[in-house]
Amino acid sequence: MLTPSEIKKESYAQKIIRSEKIVKILSKKYKNPSTALTYSNPLQLLISIILSAQCTDERVNLVTPKLFKLFNSIEDFANANKRELEQIIYSTGYYRNKAKNIIACCQSLKLNFNNIIPSTMEELISLPGVGRKTANCLLTEYFNKTEGIVVDTHVLRISNRLGFTKNIYAVKTEIDLMNLIKKKYWRFYGSDLILFGRELCKARSPNCKMCLVSNLCPSRNI
DNA sequence: CTCCCGATAT
Protein backbone atom coordinates (compact mmCIF):
# COMPACT_ATOMS: atom_id res chain seq x y z
CA MET A 1 0.00 0.00 0.00
CA LEU A 2 1.28 3.41 -0.99
CA THR A 3 1.81 6.07 1.65
CA PRO A 4 0.09 9.44 1.24
CA SER A 5 3.38 11.07 0.25
CA GLU A 6 3.99 8.36 -2.35
CA ILE A 7 0.52 8.94 -3.81
CA LYS A 8 1.28 12.66 -4.07
CA LYS A 9 4.27 11.88 -6.32
CA GLU A 10 2.28 9.66 -8.71
CA SER A 11 2.29 10.25 -12.47
CA TYR A 12 -0.81 11.41 -14.28
CA ALA A 13 -1.21 7.90 -15.74
CA GLN A 14 -1.17 6.47 -12.21
CA LYS A 15 -3.67 9.10 -11.12
CA ILE A 16 -6.05 7.94 -13.85
CA ILE A 17 -5.77 4.34 -12.65
CA ARG A 18 -6.25 5.37 -9.00
CA SER A 19 -9.31 7.46 -9.83
CA GLU A 20 -10.88 4.54 -11.69
CA LYS A 21 -10.30 2.24 -8.71
CA ILE A 22 -11.97 4.75 -6.42
CA VAL A 23 -14.97 5.22 -8.72
CA LYS A 24 -15.48 1.47 -8.93
CA ILE A 25 -15.28 0.98 -5.16
CA LEU A 26 -17.72 3.81 -4.45
CA SER A 27 -20.18 2.83 -7.19
CA LYS A 28 -20.27 -0.67 -5.71
CA LYS A 29 -21.16 0.83 -2.33
CA TYR A 30 -23.78 3.25 -3.65
CA LYS A 31 -25.81 1.08 -6.01
CA ASN A 32 -28.51 3.38 -7.37
CA PRO A 33 -27.61 6.89 -6.32
CA SER A 34 -30.39 9.42 -6.78
CA THR A 35 -31.30 12.77 -5.36
CA ALA A 36 -32.73 13.13 -1.87
CA LEU A 37 -34.91 15.97 -3.15
CA THR A 38 -38.60 15.17 -3.40
CA TYR A 39 -40.27 16.10 -6.69
CA SER A 40 -42.87 14.80 -9.11
CA ASN A 41 -41.98 16.55 -12.38
CA PRO A 42 -38.94 18.21 -14.01
CA LEU A 43 -40.04 21.71 -13.03
CA GLN A 44 -40.22 20.71 -9.38
CA LEU A 45 -36.78 19.11 -9.66
CA LEU A 46 -35.33 22.25 -11.25
CA ILE A 47 -36.81 24.52 -8.56
CA SER A 48 -35.64 22.16 -5.81
CA ILE A 49 -32.08 22.12 -7.13
CA ILE A 50 -32.01 25.93 -7.28
CA LEU A 51 -33.24 26.03 -3.67
CA SER A 52 -30.60 23.52 -2.58
CA ALA A 53 -27.71 25.96 -3.03
CA GLN A 54 -25.77 26.06 0.26
CA CYS A 55 -28.63 24.30 2.00
CA THR A 56 -29.37 20.69 2.91
CA ASP A 57 -31.76 18.67 0.75
CA GLU A 58 -33.66 17.91 3.94
CA ARG A 59 -34.34 21.61 4.47
CA VAL A 60 -35.46 22.07 0.85
CA ASN A 61 -37.91 19.20 1.25
CA LEU A 62 -39.50 21.04 4.18
CA VAL A 63 -40.52 24.04 2.06
CA THR A 64 -41.33 22.47 -1.32
CA PRO A 65 -44.64 20.76 -0.40
CA LYS A 66 -46.24 24.13 0.35
CA LEU A 67 -44.41 25.78 -2.53
CA PHE A 68 -45.56 23.26 -5.15
CA LYS A 69 -49.10 23.35 -3.80
CA LEU A 70 -49.26 27.10 -4.44
CA PHE A 71 -47.20 27.11 -7.67
CA ASN A 72 -48.13 24.40 -10.15
CA SER A 73 -46.56 25.53 -13.41
CA ILE A 74 -43.85 27.55 -15.11
CA GLU A 75 -46.55 30.17 -15.66
CA ASP A 76 -47.27 30.32 -11.91
CA PHE A 77 -43.60 30.87 -11.03
CA ALA A 78 -43.12 33.36 -13.87
CA ASN A 79 -45.99 35.44 -12.45
CA ALA A 80 -45.13 34.88 -8.80
CA ASN A 81 -45.21 37.68 -6.28
CA LYS A 82 -41.58 38.01 -5.21
CA ARG A 83 -42.43 38.78 -1.57
CA GLU A 84 -44.72 35.77 -1.29
CA LEU A 85 -42.13 33.49 -2.88
CA GLU A 86 -39.41 34.84 -0.57
CA GLN A 87 -41.53 34.09 2.49
CA ILE A 88 -42.18 30.49 1.46
CA ILE A 89 -38.53 29.68 0.69
CA TYR A 90 -37.10 31.87 3.47
CA SER A 91 -35.66 29.06 5.58
CA THR A 92 -33.47 27.74 2.75
CA GLY A 93 -31.25 30.83 2.92
CA TYR A 94 -30.22 33.17 0.08
CA TYR A 95 -33.95 33.60 -0.23
CA ARG A 96 -33.88 36.92 -2.07
CA ASN A 97 -31.50 35.67 -4.79
CA LYS A 98 -33.31 32.36 -5.05
CA ALA A 99 -36.73 33.98 -5.42
CA LYS A 100 -35.42 36.41 -8.02
CA ASN A 101 -33.70 33.60 -9.94
CA ILE A 102 -36.71 31.27 -9.88
CA ILE A 103 -38.98 33.97 -11.28
CA ALA A 104 -36.47 35.04 -13.95
CA CYS A 105 -35.76 31.41 -14.83
CA CYS A 106 -39.42 30.62 -15.40
CA GLN A 107 -39.95 33.84 -17.33
CA SER A 108 -37.15 32.71 -19.65
CA LEU A 109 -38.66 29.22 -19.94
CA LYS A 110 -41.93 30.85 -20.96
CA LEU A 111 -40.39 33.39 -23.34
CA ASN A 112 -37.57 31.38 -24.93
CA PHE A 113 -38.46 27.71 -24.46
CA ASN A 114 -42.23 27.51 -24.98
CA ASN A 115 -42.73 26.43 -21.35
CA ILE A 116 -40.66 23.31 -21.88
CA ILE A 117 -37.55 22.65 -19.79
CA PRO A 118 -34.66 22.17 -22.23
CA SER A 119 -32.49 19.07 -22.12
CA THR A 120 -29.06 20.34 -23.16
CA MET A 121 -26.30 21.92 -21.11
CA GLU A 122 -26.10 24.96 -23.38
CA GLU A 123 -29.79 25.73 -23.10
CA LEU A 124 -30.02 25.01 -19.39
CA ILE A 125 -27.17 27.29 -18.35
CA SER A 126 -28.73 30.10 -20.40
CA LEU A 127 -31.48 30.17 -17.76
CA PRO A 128 -31.09 32.70 -14.92
CA GLY A 129 -30.02 30.99 -11.70
CA VAL A 130 -28.94 27.82 -13.52
CA GLY A 131 -25.22 27.07 -13.65
CA ARG A 132 -23.35 23.94 -14.64
CA LYS A 133 -23.98 22.20 -11.33
CA THR A 134 -27.76 22.63 -11.50
CA ALA A 135 -27.76 21.72 -15.21
CA ASN A 136 -25.66 18.60 -14.59
CA CYS A 137 -28.03 17.51 -11.82
CA LEU A 138 -31.07 17.89 -14.06
CA LEU A 139 -29.38 16.20 -17.02
CA THR A 140 -28.29 13.14 -15.04
CA GLU A 141 -31.27 12.84 -12.72
CA TYR A 142 -34.11 13.56 -15.13
CA PHE A 143 -32.92 13.47 -18.74
CA ASN A 144 -30.57 10.54 -18.20
CA LYS A 145 -27.82 12.35 -20.11
CA THR A 146 -24.15 12.97 -19.35
CA GLU A 147 -22.68 16.26 -20.50
CA GLY A 148 -20.51 16.97 -17.47
CA ILE A 149 -19.87 16.08 -13.84
CA VAL A 150 -21.93 17.40 -10.93
CA VAL A 151 -19.51 19.40 -8.80
CA ASP A 152 -21.18 20.54 -5.60
CA THR A 153 -19.53 21.36 -2.28
CA HIS A 154 -18.94 17.66 -1.49
CA VAL A 155 -17.49 16.75 -4.90
CA LEU A 156 -15.26 19.83 -4.78
CA ARG A 157 -13.94 19.03 -1.30
CA ILE A 158 -13.38 15.32 -1.87
CA SER A 159 -11.80 15.77 -5.32
CA ASN A 160 -9.24 18.02 -3.67
CA ARG A 161 -8.67 15.57 -0.82
CA LEU A 162 -8.15 12.75 -3.32
CA GLY A 163 -5.65 14.89 -5.24
CA PHE A 164 -7.67 14.91 -8.46
CA THR A 165 -7.56 18.73 -8.61
CA LYS A 166 -6.04 21.64 -6.75
CA ASN A 167 -8.84 23.98 -7.70
CA ILE A 168 -11.09 25.72 -5.22
CA TYR A 169 -13.65 26.59 -7.91
CA ALA A 170 -16.31 24.14 -9.04
CA VAL A 171 -16.27 24.95 -12.77
CA LYS A 172 -12.49 24.56 -13.06
CA THR A 173 -12.58 21.43 -10.93
CA GLU A 174 -15.19 19.94 -13.26
CA ILE A 175 -12.80 20.43 -16.20
CA ASP A 176 -9.98 18.68 -14.30
CA LEU A 177 -12.30 15.80 -13.45
CA MET A 178 -13.62 15.48 -17.02
CA ASN A 179 -10.03 15.18 -18.24
CA LEU A 180 -9.11 12.61 -15.59
CA ILE A 181 -12.17 10.38 -15.47
CA LYS A 182 -13.72 8.35 -18.29
CA LYS A 183 -17.09 9.67 -19.40
CA LYS A 184 -18.92 6.46 -18.51
CA TYR A 185 -18.03 7.11 -14.85
CA TRP A 186 -18.98 10.82 -14.74
CA ARG A 187 -22.53 10.21 -13.55
CA PHE A 188 -21.47 7.91 -10.72
CA TYR A 189 -18.54 10.04 -9.69
CA GLY A 190 -20.80 13.01 -8.96
CA SER A 191 -23.64 11.24 -7.21
CA ASP A 192 -21.47 8.78 -5.29
CA LEU A 193 -19.16 11.46 -3.92
CA ILE A 194 -22.14 13.44 -2.65
CA LEU A 195 -23.43 10.46 -0.66
CA PHE A 196 -19.88 9.63 0.41
CA GLY A 197 -19.34 13.22 1.53
CA ARG A 198 -22.51 13.30 3.58
CA GLU A 199 -21.93 10.15 5.53
CA LEU A 200 -18.17 9.60 5.68
CA CYS A 201 -15.78 12.08 4.05
CA LYS A 202 -17.36 15.04 5.87
CA ALA A 203 -16.11 18.58 5.66
CA ARG A 204 -15.15 18.92 9.32
CA SER A 205 -14.36 15.40 10.41
CA PRO A 206 -13.59 12.89 7.64
CA ASN A 207 -14.00 9.40 9.03
CA CYS A 208 -10.83 7.93 7.53
CA LYS A 209 -10.96 4.88 9.81
CA MET A 210 -14.23 3.73 8.23
CA CYS A 211 -13.33 4.83 4.70
CA LEU A 212 -13.34 2.28 1.88
CA VAL A 213 -10.83 4.22 -0.22
CA SER A 214 -8.50 5.59 2.45
CA ASN A 215 -5.66 3.39 1.12
CA LEU A 216 -5.99 5.29 -2.19
CA CYS A 217 -6.20 8.75 -0.58
CA PRO A 218 -3.24 11.14 -0.27
CA SER A 219 -5.09 13.05 2.46
CA ARG A 220 -5.91 10.12 4.72
CA ASN A 221 -5.35 10.66 8.39
CA ILE A 222 -5.26 7.43 10.31
C1' DC B 1 -12.83 37.60 -6.17
C1' DT B 2 -17.13 38.87 -3.23
C1' DC B 3 -21.80 38.77 -2.08
C1' DC B 4 -25.98 36.49 -0.89
C1' DC B 5 -28.23 33.91 4.10
C1' DG B 6 -31.12 30.76 7.45
C1' DA B 7 -30.74 26.37 10.07
C1' DT B 8 -27.99 23.03 12.10
C1' DA B 9 -23.89 20.51 13.87
C1' DT B 10 -19.71 20.86 16.29
Next chain:
DNA sequence: ATATCAGGAG
Protein backbone atom coordinates in the same frame (compact mmCIF):
# COMPACT_ATOMS: atom_id res chain seq x y z
C1' DA C 1 -18.83 31.13 18.31
C1' DT C 2 -18.12 29.17 13.90
C1' DA C 3 -18.16 26.05 9.91
C1' DT C 4 -21.15 23.96 6.76
C1' DC C 5 -25.05 22.83 3.63
C1' DA C 6 -26.74 19.17 -4.01
C1' DG C 7 -24.31 27.53 -6.11
C1' DG C 8 -24.82 31.43 -9.11
C1' DA C 9 -24.29 36.22 -10.43
C1' DG C 10 -21.85 40.55 -10.60
